[in-house]
Amino acid sequence: MTQKITLAKGLNMGLRKAMENDPKVLIMGEDVGKLGGVFRITDGLQKDFGEDRVIDSPLAESGIVGTAVGMALRGYRPVVEIQFDGFVYPAYDQIVCQVAKMHFRSQGKSKMPMVIRIPFGGGIGAVEHHSESPEAQFAHTPGLKVVACSNPVDGYWMIQQAIASDDPVIFLEPKRQYHADKAELDDTVTPDPLFTSRVVRTGTDVTVLAYGPMVKTVMRAAEAAASEGKSLEVIDLRTLSPLDMGPVLDSVRRTGRAVVAHEAHVNLGMGAEISARITEQCFYSLEAPVLRVGGFDAPYPPSRLEENYLPDLDRVLDAVDHSLSF
Numbered sequence: 001m002t003q004k005i006t007l008a009k010g011l012n013m014g015l016r017k018a019m020e021n022d023p024k025v026l027i028m029g030e031d032v033g034k035l036g037g038v039f040r041i042t043d044g045l046q047k048d049f050g051e052d053r054v055i056d057s058p059l060a061e062s063g064i065v066g067t068a069v070g071m072a073l074r075g076y077r078p079v080v081e082i083q084f085d086g087f088v089y090p091a092y093d094q095i096v097c098q099v100a101k102m103h104f105r106s107q108g109k110s111k112m113p114m115v116i117r118i119p120f121g122g123g124i125g126a127v128e129h130h131s132e133s134p135e136a137q138f139a140h141t142p143g144l145k146v147v148a149c150s151n152p153v154d155g156y157w158m159i160q161q162a163i164a165s166d167d168p169v170i171f172l173e174p175k176r177q178y179h180a181d182k183a184e185l186d187d188t189v190t191p192d193p194l195f196t197s198r199v200v201r202t203g204t205d206v207t208v209l210a211y212g213p214m215v216k217t218v219m220r221a222a223e224a225a226a227s228e229g230k231s232l233e234v235i236d237l238r239t240l241s242p243l244d245m246g247p248v249l250d251s252v253r254r255t256g257r258a259v260v261a262h263e264a265h266v267n268l269g270m271g272a273e274i275s276a277r278i279t280e281q282c283f284y285s286l287e288a289p290v291l292r293v294g295g296f297d298a299p300y301p302p303s304r305l306e307e308n309y310l311p312d313l314d315r316v317l318d319a320v321d322h323s324l325s326f
Contacts, residue, residue, distance in 0.1 A: 002184050002187075005153075007149070007181075008178040008179055010183075011155045011156070012041055012042065012044075013185075014155065015027065016048075022077060023053075024075060026076060027042055027045060027055065028055040028057050028068060028081070029056075029081030029083065032045075032046070032081050033045075033054045038083055039175060041117075042054060062090045062091050062093065065080055065099065065116065066098070068116075078114045079163060082117065084126075085118050085119060085129075086128065086129030086131070088134060095116065095141075100143030111166045113167070114168050115163050116168070117159075118171065119173050120133055120148075120212065121176060121212060125303040133264035135270060136264060138241070139240045139273075144168055144170055145165065145170070145242070146239070147162060147170070147172065147238060147240065148211040148212035148237070149174070150177070150216070151181075151215070153185050154238065156185055158171070165194065172212055172240075174212040195238075195242055196239065196244045197236065197238050197239065197245075198238060198247065199234070199247055200215070201234040202233055203233035204233070205232060205324065208222065208233065208234050208258075208259045209234075209260045210261045210262065215236045217313060220313050221316040222234050224317060235247055243277070245277055245281070252285060256285055256286055256288070257286070258275075258278050258286075258291070259291045259293060259323055260275060262294050263310060265297045274290075275292060278290050288323045288326035291319045292319075295311065
């Protein structure tokens with residue numbers, strides 16, 4: 001069966017499917033029940049599965065995640081929603097000190113099958129704490145898996161795969177894409193494995209890497225570059241920890257050039273780790289330094305300034321031109 005869906009719909013359908021397939025899957029978070037979540041990702045799920053499986057929590061992120069830790073240890077598969085990216089920090093202690101370490105602390109005897117959903121990134125005209133990009137802080141933490149979907153079809157499949165994992169997964173959702181575009185879902189196909197990157201546009205001149213909300217921006221940049229005779233190969237990383245470097249390294253060895261783009265500020269971001277790995281393993285194939293495009297090294301600005309802060313098509317193309325100038 002095929003149908004056109006938004007990212008929000010794909011996530012909703014994926015959550016529903018997971019709950020239908022496993023009665024141990026439950027959802028917990030602020031306003032996820034009666035309201036269906038701020039972005040309506042959990043719309044209708046409490047009505048169909050009941051208040052015992054779709055739980056409206058107090059406004060206390062540390063309590064939400066801490067409670068989910070106990071549930072996971074007792075055999076449930078909790079899916080926790082953090083309402084906005086900037087709200088995750090009260091739960092950061094629980095995530096880093098408990099969620100990430102429980103499997104190791106118990107010498108593998110205790111599994112931690114939980115998913116922490118975090119809407120991330122900017123572009124929605126919101127105030128501070130609503131447009132953060134905290135992915136590097138979680139990818140830096142051993143014991144956590146970190147993934148970022150970029151499109152409706154991946155949203156549908158990846159949320160189910162994350163819930164099925166016995167490891168804790170930080171599941172990043174680009175909030176500005178929730179209701180932006182539709183894609184055709186065929187739920188009869190076999191999806192790509194969860195922790196894999198994917199070439200989404202082939203090219204010969206420069207490899208451009210992105211994830212989450214920047215994939216769409218980079219694809220637009222590739223179209224603009226093509227009109228000028230430049231061929232960009234675009235890779236959607238999809239997984240940030242572990243990084244799937246196979247397609248990346250294969251691509252860079254062919255193109256000899258790489259640009260990494262993300263919304264988070266460049267300093268010590270995901271782009272730094274990816275650049276280091278490319279340099280370590282593709283040094284003799286590189287024709288130019290690996291370049292990074294990201295937000296400025298400053299707190300996320302007021303909404304009237306976010307268009308100047310967020311990396312856009314022009315900044316990606318400037319980096320491409322810089323790479324080609326070597």
